[in-house]
Amino acid sequence: MLKALGILLVCQLAGETLVRLVHWPVPGPVMGLMLLAAGLFGAARFGWFLPETIGETDLGRTSAALLGALGILFVPAGAGVVQHFGLIMSHGAALGLALVGSTVLTLVVTAAVFVGVRRLIDKASA
Amino acid sequence: MENPFQLWVYLSATPLLWLTVTVLAWLAADWIARASNRHPLVNPVMIAIAIVAGLLALTGTPYRLYFEGAQFVHFLLGPATVALAVPMFSHSRTVRRNLLPMIAALLAGALTAIASAIGIAAAFGVPHQVLVSLAPKSVTAAIAMGISEGLGGEPALTAVLVITTGILGAVMMTPLMNVLKVRDPAARGFAVGLASHGIGTAQAFTVDPVAGTFAGIAMGLNAVASAFLVPAVFRLIAG
Numbered sequence: 001m002l003k004a005l006g007i008l009l010v011c012q013l014a015g016e017t018l019v020r021l022v023h024w025p026v027p028g029p030v031m032g033l034m035l036l037a038a039g040l041f042g043a044a045r046f047g048w049f050l051p052e053t054i055g056e057t058d059l060g061r062t063s064a065a066l067l068g069a070l071g072i073l074f075v076p077a078g079a080g081v082v083q084h085f086g087l088i089m090s091h092g093a094a095l096g097l098a099l100v101g102s103t104v105l106t107l108v109v110t111a112a113v114f115v116g117v118r119r120l121i122d123k124a125s126a
Numbered sequence: 127m128e129n130p131f132q133l134w135v136y137l138s139a140t141p142l143l144w145l146t147v148t149v150l151a152w153l154a155a156d157w158i159a160r161a162s163n164r165h166p167l168v169n170p171v172m173i174a175i176a177i178v179a180g181l182l183a184l185t186g187t188p189y190r191l192y193f194e195g196a197q198f199v200h201f202l203l204g205p206a207t208v209a210l211a212v213p214m215f216s217h218s219r220t221v222r223r224n225l226l227p228m229i230a231a232l233l234a235g236a237l238t239a240i241a242s243a244i245g246i247a248a249a250f251g252v253p254h255q256v257l258v259s260l261a262p263k264s265v266t267a268a269i270a271m272g273i274s275e276g277l278g279g280e281p282a283l284t285a286v287l288v289i290t291t292g293i294l295g296a297v298m299m300t301p302l303m304n305v306l307k308v309r310d311p312a313a314r315g316f317a318v319g320l321a322s323h324g325i326g327t328a329q330a331f332t333v334d335p336v337a338g339t340f341a342g343i344a345m346g347l348n349a350v351a352s353a354f355l356v357p358a359v360f361r362l363i364a365g
Contacts, residue, residue: 008205015208025353027268029207030346036211041218051216060216063209066202067338070328071171072152073203074292076196077267078175079182080189081289084282088290094250098260099287102243103294103321104302106264110235110344111308111317117227118310 004062011036138187144195151177164332166300171325172293203324210327210342217339224312228343231313235320235344236351239264240359259283261356263291266323269349273356288323295322296329311337319344 015032018024024031043049054060088095137143155173162168182192193200214221221228240261247260258279262270267288274284299318308314311334318326319341327345331338 005205008208011208011211012204025272026350027207027266029204030349032204032208033211033346036208037214040211040215044215049215051218054212054216060212063212066206066209067213067331069152070206070324070331071156072148072174073199073206074171074289074325074328075148075152075174075178076193076200077285078171078289079178079192079196081285082175082179083182083189084286087280087283087286091252091256092250094247094252095256095260095287097250098243098247098252099263099291099294101246102239102263103291103298105242106235106239106321107295107299107302107317108306109238110231110320111303111306111313113234114224114227114231114313114316115308115310117230118224118313121226 001058001062004057004059007036007059008032008062008066011039138185139191141195141198144187144192145198146195147181148174148178148196148199151181166329167297169293169297169329171296171328175289210339210346213335213339214343217336220312220336221339221343224340227313228316228340228347231316232320232344232347232351235317236264236348236355237359239321239348240352240356244359244363255279256283258360260287261359262352263287264295264321264323265349265352266345269353273353277357277360289325292322292325295326299326299329300333312340315340316344320348323348 011032012029013032014035015030016028018035019026019028019031040049040054044051049057049059055064151174152170154177155170158173159165159168159170178192181187182189243260243263244257247257252260255278258277259274259281261277261279262273262284265273265288267285270288271281271284273279275281295318299314299322303314303317308317315330315334315337318330318337322329323345327338327341330341
């Protein structure tokens, strides 16, 4: 677990450093994600990590545990944010309607386009 | 420690108490979600936030004091984001196979998220500064606040709208996709990650690892896409 945590923290630290050096509008952890992905694909060429077996490694198990508990990580920020919930109310029902309506539309359009393009490709290659 | 009040004064000022409260609130919320057989409306993130916020209000605890304990949990968001690379790697074949659907869905979804939110709110006469704060509501909180601030919005309002959108999408995803008969976990995950960032991704991982993987990818891609699209949409409106 500690080896895996070390890998994750090193990638995050490298990501934070890199985005500050090159002034990219990407958050440090996302850059860290890309660095780890690049590292994993690089390591796969030497057979160190394989997509089929990474789940059984220390890194695979620690990542799965962390992502399985992803929900709790939003609780501290969420508890701070609900204290400002009045900000939504001050604009009446309009913002509530915009949030619900836009979230429904976004979910529907994104899933429909994904499935639609998937079908087009499958049909073209069939 | 002669009386309970002194004990409370001591404990409430240490990080230990509020860290423990955060973990126990989550365990309770997750237990409720499991007892409901993971019914999509019983969202553990929403319940845990309600429990913690309720306790803070009840005890009159300032948020800053709470965060001194809760920051240890909050900190793990960074390593967890990096860890998303692992399921992307282990499902890389499925990811590569769906490259085109992802690009198309990203563009369509990101524009829908921005335009529909602005459109509905503007129809009700919501002022411009609030529209700017609303536009990046589907983007992960830190970046959404940056986008909003850059355009003259109110970051605190954006944060509220982002968290609310996250919970709304996580709750609506499964029933909505069942109605639409979308069964592909990749499509489901990508939609909820794009619409509802990390909170949607957390929900997707509890349903299916492939859905979680695509949700994580959609969250990252939408953050980058929206950083360009939100200012572009407002330039278009102004022009």
